[in-house]
Amino acid sequence: MAGLPADSAPKAGERPASVPLDERVLAAGTTLRFILLLLLLAAAGASMLPGTVWHLLASSETADKAAACWLAAGIDPGVSMNASYVQYTQNASALKECTARYSQDFSGVSLGVGAVAIATVVAVYWLLPVWRTRRSKVTPLDAMDVHGGLRPLLDELVSVAGLTRPPRFVVDPGAASTADAVAFGRWRGHTVCLDGGLVATSDTQRDRFRAVVLHELAHLRNGDVGVTYVTIALWRVFFVLVLLPWAAVGLDILFFAGTPDARGQFAPFNAHDRVLGGLIVLAVYLTRAGILRNREIYADLMAARWGASRKPWEVPAPPRSGVWSRLFAGFVELWRTHPSSALRRTSLTDPKALFALERLPLFLTGLVADILVWHLGSLPYGLFPAKAVLIAGLVVGIGGVALWRAVLYALLTGRPAPPGWPVGLWLGFGIAVGELTGPRAAGNQWLPAHPEALSILVAALVLVMTWTAQNAEWWLRSWRGRSLGPAMLAGLAAPSLALASVLYWWYVQGEVLTHGWPFTTAGLLGSYGLPGLPPAHIGPLLEVVAVVGVLPGTDASAESLWWAGVLLWVLPLLALAIRAPARRPKWLAGALPETAAPLAPNKSGPGRLLAAGLAGGLVCWAGLAMARAHMHTPDPAAVRMTGPFQLAHLMWPVLVICGAMALTAAVVAAVTDSAWLLAGLVAAGITALLGAGGTYLLMSTDGCLGPLNTMTNTCRWWPDVAWPLVRIELAYALALGTLVAGLSAFAGRGAGLLWRRRGRSGQHPAARPTAERPLRRVGQRGARVAAVAVVAAGVGTTVLTVQTFRSSTRSAKPPESMLDQSTRAPSASMARIQGQAWAAAGGLDHINALSAVAREYTTAFEAVARSTSDAEFATAMGKLNTTCAELARVTKRAGAYFTVPNPAGQLVWSGVLTRYRQLATACRNLTTHPGSATARAATAAHQDAAGSADAMIYWLAKSGATRRKTP
Known part of the structure; x- marks a missing residue:
């Protein structure tokens, strides 16, 4: 890794200015980005190799017969997936048998090529240091240090860096015109190569020599050399042995293989498939360049902390005038693996670049994640939850770490905290572009018929990243531990699981919406398997139920992660229940040694949110009573066994609870200044718990409620009948209701801002005295205890529901029964x-x-x-x-x-x-x-x-x- 700029003339004994904020207070997140790239390369290789081998070895006759199987199944390659889905499901077993008959198994060859590629990666990684330290290139340090003055100095610098295993120092005599250095090598065996010009000026420019060497030793201390060279080896082997043959095969498929008619029919799919290769090259290079730029700044800061002079970084930058020149300079910066001199010089006094939210890395994260999904598409259906958790964890982990760092930097420097939604927007744009340019959503079309369906993924990312930013601020103000790691880990796990539940729905069911709405109301109602469904005349309620039945969060099986939405309001409520530290916590003392006071406590208190949730619960109870009064009949036995009545009896409470959650979240967000999304979700979650409790009481006492009786007129306690229904409704409400409440909070926030601008002209009421009276302190303690009780109730109810839940309300009917059976006649x-x-x-x-x-x-x-x-x-x-x-x-x-x-x-x-x-x-x-x-x-x-x-x-x-x- 190259070190510092060459032009410098430092003054002897100069020391850098003190760094006000320790950049190591939180994890950098670059390791997660490296992991994402490694997974992408590994998954892409495992996906590309079999297709390349099959195309090169399989006979054209066999390939034509395999393609004939798809045509024989009635699948038209020129239309959307929805138009052929019915034929596909009807002929799935026959298609599997037909393609197996004409398939040629080259898995052994593919595994052999993959083994050769892995062995080549290991060989390249092992031989890179050998090649760079060959005799014709470098000379041992002792041969160049004829006076013996450098060895004691280097030993001193190694001791300052705290390296338990000193690196090997060599000199490149051919680099006599440069004064730089580079660190490389294998795990537990590193080498630092010094340029001949650096050694030659080591006496006259001793401060520069110390700064350059300490910079390279910082790379070793940070442990980024080994990861970097593993990535280099993997990328080079992947590019030569996998990507280039795959691209050549793609050109053959696009322009030469088969008949012109066949190439024209599958041109969109094949073209989209080849676009993936270009996206992989672009994403890997730009992401790796961005990571290396940040690690150079980390090495600079660590070297400065060890006493390196600041003067070597103070290289005058050429002046830039004009918008176009600045834009061109910014574009060039994207492709560089080392930051500019101006950025490195500024970061020594204010490391804001390491805490900034950069659009391109976020966009590339979403893009790479979606490409990874495509190459993981061959995973079995049962592994879909694991795939959703993996992708959501990487996306939210990378974007969330950046957000936590940005929020922390804003709080410690007195700047406004970032809102979070732009991060979700850029991540969502990356995923949407990956879906549009790849063959996943478009299928065998240039673009999907309804790309607006991708806005669901964008909205989900905007929601979870806005939540992450606000939750980070709450926990940073209340955390007392030595390190922020546990708080950040919990604050990233909750949105990761929540996003994974949406991704699971998208992979299993939602992605079909990019080709249009394929379902019918009758088919959706019939899929419940209840007698009398669908009825001859479908009313408005059943229309709503049919649509709700395919929305995110309505799969009530445990592996769909519906329960993850509960964490989005339980975790923030727990942050409010913890009393803010009265003295400076240990993590803050490490981040800002000169600061004595703790951060200001959260403006919101648990008491107000508990009261808002209680009010929402009362509204929910009123709605439940009205719904039961609407379903009341003098003779329940005559109607209670019919399918429409049973479905209405089950879904009315779901709709009422979700509606009450949405209303509560919107109102609370409208009247809240800061952390409005968290406040809305916390109040909505309490409303959901109260609504579920009210539903349980109403169902358990059915028959004793007079005009509110629905299923029976016999007065008794029915807990065994009520709980199976309530747990289904709780799963629906806590999953779908949390998503609806989050979106409603955004709407309420917008309405609240508009109302304040028009009605109050930006004026705020005078601040109340902050002195705490004894009665107020007692009330605050009681609110915290109640908040902890609500958290325990929410977690306990969720765990109990997950453990006791057996199956969803739907019967195991064929999926095509829910689809529109009408198909467009082919040409x-x-x-x-x-x-x-x-x-x-x-x-x-x-x-x-x-x-x-x-x-x-x-x-x-x-x-x-x-x-x-x-x-x-x-x-x-x-x-x-x-x-x-x-x-x-x-x-x-x-x-x-x-x-x-x-x-x-x-x-x-x-x-x-x-x-x-x-x-x-x-x-x-x-x-x-x-x-x-x-x-x-x-x-x-x-x-x-x-x-x-x-x-x-x-x-x-x-x-x-x-x-x-x-x-």
Whole structure:
């Protein structure tokens, strides 16, 4: 790693100005960004290698037949995924069988290439130091230090740096015109290479020599040399052995492989797929450059802390005038791995660059995370929660660490704290661009039909990052520990899990919305499996229930992480319940040694939020009472077993609780000055707990409530009936309700700002005296105790609900039952191609197999008719029985084949399958009850089956699927 600028003339004995803020007070977050890049390269390699190997080794005929399987399933590559999803789900098993028949397994070759790539990475990492310290390049220090003056100085600097394992020092005599140094090497074996010019001026410019060497020793102390060179080795091997062959194969797929028609049909998908390679190169380089720039500043600050002179950094920068020159300079800075001299000089007195929120790194984080999702797309369905947690943890971890550092810097320097939502916006933009440019959301189209659906992900990131910024401020003001690490870790885990729950929904169900709304109200209601759903006349309530049934947070299984939303209001409430420190905490003493006073306490108190939550709970109870009064009937037994009533009985409390949470959050956010989102979510969470408690009491006492009775008129205590329903409603309310409350808080905040500007013209009431009276202190202590009790109740209720929850309210019905079953008819040319694929991929084989077994049946039947003795009759009946079993087997296999893409053809094919099933049944009846009646029925069934097969062959020839009649 290169060190300092070369031009300098320091004064002897000069020391840098003191750094007011210790940049090490919080983790830098660069390690997480390196981990994200490493995961991206590893996942991309594991995803790209099999496709490249298969394209190079598989025969074109096999590839065409595999592609024919998709066409035979009725999938039109020129339309959106929604338009083909019904056909895909109907033919999923047949498609899997068909593609497996024509697939060629090159997994062994792919694993071998992957092993070679890993071994090459290890070799490059191991040989890089050897190459850089070769005899023709460097000379041992002792050979250059003829007077023996440098070795004691270097030993002293190593002791100052606190390195337990001293590095090896070498000199590059060829670099006589530069006075720099670089640190490199392997784990537990590092080398510092000094330029010949630096050694030559070590006596005349001793301060510069000390600063340069201490800078490189700081890299070793920070432990970033090994990670950097691992990344270099991995990137070089990935670029040469994986990315370049993959790009070459992509060019062949785009412009040369297959027929022009086939290339045109799949051009959007293949082009999007190749764009990933360019995005990986761009993202890896720019992200790595940004990380290295920050680590250079960290090394500068550590060297200055060890006593390095500040003068070497004071290199005059050329003046820049004009907007375009500054923009060009900023663009050039993005591609550099070392910061500019001006930035390094400024950071020595004010390390604000290390606490700044930079747009490009945030954007690249979202972009890289989405590319990583694409390359992890082959993971099994059961690992979707793990994938969602991984991606959310990296995105929120990187953006959240940056936010915590920015909030901390603002609090300690007296600046306004960052709002957080711009961070979420840039992260969301990165994910949205990754979805639009990659093949995930667009499929085989240049752009998805409804890209506005991606705003759901952007809104989720804006919500969690705004929460992270405000939560960081609350915890920084109340934390008393020696280190901020535990508080930041908890403050990042909660939004990570909350975002993971939204990502899980997106990966499993929500991504389909980029192609339009594929569901029908009747299908969604029917998926609940309740009797009488969907009804003939669907009312407004059931319309709302149908839409709510596919929104984020409504999957009530534990692996969907619905319970993570509870942490978004429990954790901030816990921060308010902790009394602010009266004296300076230890972490603050380490960050600002010159500061004696603690940070100002939080402006919000738990008492006000508990009162707001109680008011919201009362509103929720009133709504629950009104809903039950609306559902009341004099004879509950007549309606309580119907599906619409049961669904309304379950979902009315969900809608009321979510509505009360949204109203409470909006009102609290509108009247709150700081941390309005946290205040709104805390009040909404308390409202949810009270609403769930009220629902439990109403259901448990059903029958004793007079006009509020719904399910029964028998007065008794029904806890066993109430709890299973309440836990389902609690899961819905705490997941969906938290998201709705968060969005409502944004709306309430905007309305509150507008009202203040118009009504009060920015004037605020006079501040009240801060002196605490004894009664007020007692009230504050009581509010803190109540806040802790609410936190315990929220956590306990969530844990109890997760542990006792068995299944959601939906039955295990096929997913296509919820979708719009109407499909757009393909074009005439596509219909002909799909018909040809249906016939070639196995349709004709099944027809021929049915015809062959029918001929075997004729032979066996005639043998029975010609038999003249009991022995011949028994033998012939045995053969006929075998033929009947073969008829049933061949018919079953044909029934498992693809449905015909053309509706008219499917009608004919259904007739074929029906006739052959009837023939198999008639054949079995003949073998079990031989006689003239069963013989005549079998003969008629055989004629019908043979005629249906001829009709299918005629339809295929007429539609252009076949050119000649198959014998």
